[in-house]
Amino acid sequence: MAIEVRIPTILRTFTDGAKAVDAKGATLEELIGDLDSRHPGLKDRLVDKGALRRFVNVYLNDEDVRFLGGLETPVADGDTVTVLPAVAGGSR
Numbered sequence: 001m002a003i004e005v006r007i008p009t010i011l012r013t014f015t016d017g018a019k020a021v022d023a024k025g026a027t028l029e030e031l032i033g034d035l036d037s038r039h040p041g042l043k044d045r046l047v048d049k050g051a052l053r054r055f056v057n058v059y060l061n062d063e064d065v066r067f068l069g070g071l072e073t074p075v076a077d078g079d080t081v082t083v084l085p086a087v088a089g090g091s092r
Helices: 009-015 028-038 042-046
Strands: 003-006 020-023 057-061 082-087
Touching: 003 028, 009 042, 009 082, 020 028, 028 042, 042 057
Parallel strands: 003 082
Antiparallel strands: 003 020, 057 082
């Protein structure tokens, strides 16, 4: 069993249009490394200077990983990781 990673529309060019891909790793950092080995360029969109990019939200089983340990958050088979770009805006 692997870990399902749900990919937002804006990053699906890296996954050949796939909405979800499987990956492996013991931590979120290892998982992202595994993703990048099969979908080059994806890591650069998620990580900057050893931390998650400011405007990228990552959830492990619906919990924000920023409150779970960031890139060091443990992951396990059967988990679901969801990547969501932060969206800002509005009207005056």
